[in-house]
Amino acid sequence: MDNKQPSFNEQEQNPLTSLDQWEDAVLERYPTPESIATSKSVDEYRNYDTPERDTVREFYRLNHTYQTYDFVVEKRNNFLRFDKKEMPVWEAFQFLNQLVDDSDPDTDLDQFQHLLQTSEAIRNDGHPDWMVLTGLMHDMGKVLCLFGEPQWAVVGDTFPVGCPYSDKVVYPEFFRNNPDYQNKAYQEGCGIYQRGCGLRNVHMSWGHDEYVYQMMKDHLPESGLYMLRYHSFYAWHREGAYDYLLDDHDREMLKWVKLFNPYDLYSKNPVPPDWNKLRPYYEDLVAKYLPATLKF
Ligand SMILES: [Fe+2]
Numbered sequence: 102m103d104n105k106q107p108s109f110n111e112q113e114q115n116p117l118t119s120l121d122q123w124e125d126a127v128l129e130r131y132p133t134p135e136s137i138a139t140s141k142s143v144d145e146y147r148n149y150d151t152p153e154r155d156t157v158r159e160f161y162r163l164n165h166t167y168q169t170y171d172f173v174v175e176k177r178n179n180f181l182r183f184d185k186k187e188m189p190v191w192e193a194f195q196f197l198n199q200l201v202d203d204s205d206p207d208t209d210l211d212q213f214q215h216l217l218q219t220s221e222a223i224r225n226d227g228h229p230d231w232m233v234l235t236g237l238m239h240d241m242g243k244v245l246c247l248f249g250e251p252q253w254a255v256v257g258d259t260f261p262v263g264c265p266y267s268d269k270v271v272y273p274e275f276f277r278n279n280p281d282y283q284n285k286a287y288q289e290g291c292g293i294y295q296r297g298c299g300l301r302n303v304h305m306s307w308g309h310d311e312y313v314y315q316m317m318k319d320h321l322p323e324s325g326l327y328m329l330r331y332h333s334f335y336a337w338h339r340e341g342a343y344d345y346l347l348d349d350h351d352r353e354m355l356k357w358v359k360l361f362n363p364y365d366l367y368s369k370n371p372v373p374p375d376w377n378k379l380r381p382y383y384e385d386l387v388a389k390y391l392p393a394t395l396k397f
């Protein structure tokens with residue numbers, strides 16, 4: 102590719118003190134399983150000045166500015182080769198756990214605990230075992246940070262690239278800084294897509310959702326794959342935006358994405374699950390669906 106990506110300093114790579122800061126901000130936007138962001142709640146969300154809020158705002162500024170269509174294509178070409186690393190599943194969780202909150206290593210549960218709390222909440226509600234496994238794996242894509250990727254190319258609400266931006270994406274005003282905003286082919290009509298083409302034909306902003314979906318795509322049922330691939334696409338599953346890109350299959354699958362979201366957002370608990378008790382169940386579950394090693 103001839104147009105070189107800009108390089109980023111430490112502040113621009115990692116505007117958040119931890120990846121959890123993004124998730125905490127999502128939780129503030131969607132405080133209940135039913136909530137959608139009304140204009141009132143969006144205003145409240147923005148107008149409340151705290152250093153934390155400024156950090157999240159800066160994170161979205163970077164995300165919306167630099168996630169261009171070309172950026173996404175370049176990241177896909179690089180990371181979807183899965184030629185970086187190969188690990189047994191349980192080693193991969195340890196690897197993921199190297200992502201720690203530098204500012205405050207004691208207060209937040211590690212990444213594995215979030216995954217386990219999500220999967221346990223799903224299991225306690227009696228859902229099928231593949232959905233429990235989906236919960237366990239859903240944030241494995243955050244290992245991208247450990248490959249030196251900027252936080253805004255790993256987490257953050259995802260959105261389609263190559264078509265007009267929706268104002269249902271949080272902080273839509275920052276899209277004006279994105280070079281794609283000036284590209285008529287992207288910003289008129291359906292952009293580069295056909296109406297009703299189906300989300301599978303749409304490139305989403307790059308991050309942990311698409312990466313883990315591609316990693317798991319031969320191992321989980323379609324409904325689980327939708328949960329992985331679109332769990333951060335809040336503008337779709339919470340706000341109903343981008344209807345013109347959907348096909349009937351997406352509309353059918355939306356219920357699974359919606360079913361999953363509360364387990365991700367509302368299962369956080371300061372008490373870590375008792376891993377020693379849970380271990381035999383999860384070892385069997387992983388062995389049932391996943392290969393011995395995962396490629397990254
Ligand atoms: Fe996630």
Ligand SMILES: [Fe+2]
Pocket residue numbers: 215239240365
């Ligand atoms: Fe999560």
